[in-house]
Amino acid sequence: MxxxxxxxxxxxxxxxxxxxxxxxxxxxxxxxxxxxxxxxxxxxxxxxxxxxxxxxxxxxxxxxxxxxxxxxxxxxxxxxxxxxxxxxxxxxxxxxxxxxxxxxxxxxxxxxxxxxxxxxxxxxxxxxxxxxxxxxxxxxxxxxxxxxxxxxxxxxxSEELIDSSIATSGSSPAFLCLVAQALIDAGVREGLNATQSSMLVKATFEGFAELLKTLNPQEIKTLVTSPAGTTAEGLAYLEERGFKGILEQGAHRSTLKAKGKI
Ligand SMILES: NC(=O)c1ccc[n+]([C@@H]2O[C@H](COP(=O)([O-])OP(=O)(O)OC[C@H]3O[C@@H](n4cnc5c(N)ncnc54)[C@H](OP(=O)(O)O)[C@@H]3O)[C@@H](O)[C@H]2O)c1
The missing domain is CATH 3.40.50.720 (NAD(P)-binding Rossmann-like Domain)
Incomplete structure (x- = not known):
């Protein structure tokens, strides 16, 4: 053996x-x-x-x-x-x-x-x-x-791509924690109690992980977003304020740090 x-x-x-x-x-x-x-x-x-x-x-x-x-x-x-x-x-x-x-x-x-x-x-x-x-x-x-x-x-x-995976997977669970906590806080702000809000966000992450097995993020987004609807409104607000770009920059910073460049 x-x-x-x-x-x-x-x-x-x-x-x-x-x-x-x-x-x-x-x-x-x-x-x-x-x-x-x-x-x-x-x-x-x-x-x-x-x-x-x-x-x-x-x-x-x-x-x-x-x-x-x-x-x-x-x-x-x-x-x-x-x-x-x-x-x-x-x-x-x-x-x-x-x-x-x-x-x-x-x-x-x-x-x-x-x-x-x-x-x-x-x-x-x-x-x-x-x-x-x-x-x-x-x-x-x-x-x-x-x-x-x-x-x-x-x-x-290449070995360099091992450091690149800090962005996708090494550090990304911490970024998703920020997203999860923000959504729990948002639920409380809208009147749910902390337990309800937390359970709903956890279940959302579970459902999202399952959907990702067969659909890509853009496809899931399309399913949730009706034209001129509530989700489209929220997405537009986030896009205008650079949410996606900031997340990407954060992942990039983590990778630079792993490569010893900052
Ligand atoms: N945990 C993760 O999610 C994750 C993800 C990616 C990569 N890693 C890598 O995985 C490795 C281990 O992580 P871990 O989470 O298992 O850490 P850990 O639970 O803190 O265990 C660290 C191990 O390293 C030994 N060690 C620490 N300093 C040492 C030294 N100076 N000389 C000899 N042995 C020493 C410790 O032995 P003693 O108890 O005797 O100090 C222990 O066996 C790290 O290199 C980390 O970069 C971890």
Missing amino acids: QSLLIVGYGNLARSILKGIEPNTYEIFVLGRDFEKSQKFAQDFPLHSITPVENIQELKEAKPIILLCIKPKGLQTFSCDFPLTLVYSVMAGVGVESIIKQFPNALAYIRAMPNIGALVKKSATALYAYAPQNSSIQEAKEHALALSLAFGNAVWVE
């Missing part, structure tokens, strides 16, 4: 593991605190996880390494034995830096998941790099299987 070494035992490691079927991999966990690794293993009894104190314990296993640590922790872990794959979720850490720590992997994956991972609904952007291009297909299959365990995934062609 393929060995999988999870480096880090935080929220994302837990979210990913929850989606992995037991007995798919022989799983190991490594972190800077062995007691936390042990606790992590105990929390997932069905996966029979082995906590390790030193990465060298996996020397003969040609493992997949799943890097789920904070970027500043990368320097703590390295090895020069052969690896099947290094799959990193670290925001803002390029493949080049990962190769320095793990020079002998067949392939390297950068993944940018989002908060949806907590409920197996991550929107994950994926980029693959293999020093020898022949390994890339197999690496992509491994990476996609891992990614689908905690949501949906989209391949991108």
